[in-house]
Amino acid sequence: xxxxxxGRPVRTPDVPVTLSTASVYPLPCPEAFAAAARLGYDxxxxxxxxxxxxxDPEALRRLSRHYxxxxxxxxxxxxxxxxxVWGREPWGKVTRSVRMAGELxxxxxxxxxxxxxxxxxxxxxxxxxxxxxxxTDVAVTVENMYPWRAGTREVMAYAxxxxxxxxxxxxxxxxxxxxxxxxxxxxxxxxxxxxxLRHLHLxxxxxxxxxxxxxxxxxxxxxxxxxxxxxxxxxxxxxVVEVSTRRxxxxxxxxxDLAESLAFARLHLAAPAASDPAGR
Numbered sequence: 001x002x003x004x005x006x007g008r009p010v011r012t013p014d015v016p017v018t019l020s021t022a023s024v025y026p027l028p029c030p031e032a033f034a035a036a037a038r039l040g041y042d043x044x045x046x047x048x049x050x051x052x053x054x055x056d057p058e059a060l061r062r063l064s065r066h067y068x069x070x071x072x073x074x075x076x077x078x079x080x081x082x083x084x085v086w087g088r089e090p091w092g093k094v095t096r097s098v099r100m101a102g103e104l105x106x107x108x109x110x111x112x113x114x115x116x117x118x119x120x121x122x123x124x125x126x127x128x129x130x131x132x133x134x135x136t137d138v139a140v141t142v143e144n145m146y147p148w149r150a151g152t153r154e155v156m157a158y159a160x161x162x163x164x165x166x167x168x169x170x171x172x173x174x175x176x177x178x179x180x181x182x183x184x185x186x187x188x189x190x191x192x193x194x195x196x197l198r199h200l201h202l203x204x205x206x207x208x209x210x211x212x213x214x215x216x217x218x219x220x221x222x223x224x225x226x227x228x229x230x231x232x233x234x235x236x237x238x239x240v241v242e243v244s245t246r247r248x249x250x251x252x253x254x255x256x257d258l259a260e261s262l263a264f265a266r267l268h269l270a271a272p273a274a275s276d277p278a279g280r
Contacts, residue, residue, distance in 0.1 A: 015230065015231075015235055015236075015237070015238070015239055015269055016042035016043055016072055016238050016239070017041060017042050017202075017238075017239045017240075017241065017262060017265045017266060017269070018036070018041055018042055018043040018044055018045055018072050018073065018238055018239070018240050018241070019032055019035060019036040019039075019041045019043075019044050019045070019240070019241050019258065019262075020032070020044070020045040020047055020075070020201070020240050020241060020242040021033075021044060021045065021046050021047045021054060022045075022047040022049075022075070022242055023035075023241055023242055023243050023244075023245060023258060023261075024245060024254065025047075025049075025244070025245075025246065026246070028051045028053055028054075029046065029051055029053040029054050029059075029060070029063065030053065030063055032044055033063045033064070033066075033067045033069050034067060035254075035255065035258055036067070036069045037067040037068060037069050038255070039255065039258055039259050039262055040262065041069065041241070041262060042070075042072070043069055043070040043071065043072035043238075044064075044069055044070075044071055044072070045071075045072065045073040045074070045075055045110070045238075045240045045242070046060060046071055046073075046074050046075065046104075046106075047075040048074065048075060048076060048077040048082065048085060048086070048097060048100075049077060049079070049081060049082050049085060050081070050082070050085060055085065055086065057100050057103045057104055060100075060104060061103075061104060064104070070105065070106075071101075071104040071105070071106045072106050072107060072108065072238055073101070073106050073107065073108035073109065073110060073199065073238060073240065074097050074100055074101040074104070074106050074108070074109050074110070075097075075109075075110040076093050076094055076097035076109055076110065076111045076112075077093050077097070078090065078093060078094075078111055078112040079112065080115075090114065090118060090121045091121070091128065091132075094109070094111055094128075094129075094132060094140070095132060097109045097111070098132065098136050098138050098140060101138045102136065102137075102138055106138070107138060107139060107238070108138065108139045108141055108171075108173075108198065108199050108237070108238060109138055109139070109140050109141065110141050110143055110173045110199060110201075111129070111140060111141065111142055111143065112142075112143055112145060112158075113125060113142060113143075113145060113158045113159070113160065113161065113162065113164075114158065114159055114160075115157060115158060115159070116156065116157055116158060116159040118159075119159075122159035122160060125159075125160060126160060126167050126168060126169065129142060129169060129170075130168075130170065133170055133171070139170075139171045139198050139199070139237075140170075140171060141169075141171040141172055141173040141198050141199045142164050142167075142169045142171070142172055142173065143164070143172070143173040143174075143175055143178070143201070144162065144163060144164050144172070144173070144174060144175055144178050144179065144182070144184075144189065145157075145158050145162035145178055145182075146162055146178050146179075146181040146182035146184075146211070147162060147182060148209075149209040150209075162178075162182065163182075163184075164193070164196075165189060165192045165193060169196065170196065171196060171198040171199070172193050172196045172197055172198060172199070173198065173199040173200070173201060174186065174189060174190055174193065174197055174199070174200050174201065174226075175200075175201035175203065175242070176200075176201065176202060176203050176204060176205070176216070176221045176223050176226065177201070177203035177204065177205045177211055177212055177213040177214070177219075177221075177242070178201075178211065179205075179221060180204065180205025180206065180207050180208075180212065180219055180220065180221050181205060181207070181208065181209070181210070181211050181212070183207055185221075185222065186221045186222055186223070186226050187222045187225050187226050187229060190226050190229055190230075191229065197230075197235070197237070198237045199237050199238055199240065200226070200227075200230065200237065200238070200239045200240065201240050201242040202216050202223060202227070202239050202240060202241050202242065202243075202261065202264075202265055203215075203216060203223075203241075203242050203243050204216045204217060204218050204219030204220075204221050204223050205219045205220070205221060206219045206220050207219075207220060212244070213242060213243050213244040214243065214244070215243050215257050215260055215261050215264075216241075216243075216261055216264045216265070217260075217264050223264070223268070224264070224267075224268040225268075227239070227264075227265060227268035227269050228268050228269075230269065231268075231269050231270070239265050239269070241258065241261040241262060241265065243257060243258070243261055245257050245258065
């Protein structure tokens with residue numbers, strides 16, 4: 001925060017901070033709902049994967065009611081890990097994710113760009129996402145990815161590309177672990193996206209060739225500055241903590257990482273209130 005802003009009133013924007021069920025992977029969905037309730041998150045993002053509960057709107061609705069934690073977003077099964085979930089037809093996965101989000105009252109669906117070998121899907125992806133969006137009030141957001149690296153070689157694994165700033169998507173999810181892997185400054189991308197930035201996956205990384213999903217503040221991405229930027233522009237989307245806790249040695253250590261991530265988000269979303277024209 002700028003030192004010149006010290007002592008000024010602070011406003012905390014009404015931005016939900018939610019927990020991705022991927023943050024407790026490989027534990028199943030109920031563990032994420034329990035953690036979100038226990039630690040004070042505002043909701044969850046459901047990553048649809050091999051866990052049957054993640055694919056079942058009624059089971060998710062029961063979990064939401066039981067823990068008092070709403071589902072605010074759904075991540076479509078468009079990862080390598082989830083190629084067989086809900087069949088192999090990619091548009092079917094997208095539309096089914098949108099339908100499930102609507103059934104759960106979630107406002108956002110997150111979609112990865114196609115893999116390059118999904119040629120037909122990739123060729124029509126930008127226009128196809130626009131067409132899906134026209135038929136729903138759920139925001140269909142395309143997530144930034146990264147080049148795959150093998151030694152000194154970069155492989156362009158995604159088509160039409162991993163960088164959403166280069167394509168006319170109406171809504172975008174910015175992932176700060178992915179910007180680290182791509183050697184991109186997350187704040188620069190956030191500013192470049194402008195009003196198209198609808199959703200944030202809060203994490204961190206140090207720029208390794210693999211996707212790290214560190215607790216925010218433990219890497220080299222400007223995660224705090226990105227959150228402060230969202231506060232300054234009166235962001236109306238959702239911040240989703242999507243970190244890896246697979247190396248946690250106990251449930252308590254996992255909770256510590258998730259609690260630290262939540263505290264980081266709320267601290268940096270608190271921004272100085274702009275002074276009025278009279279300087280009051």
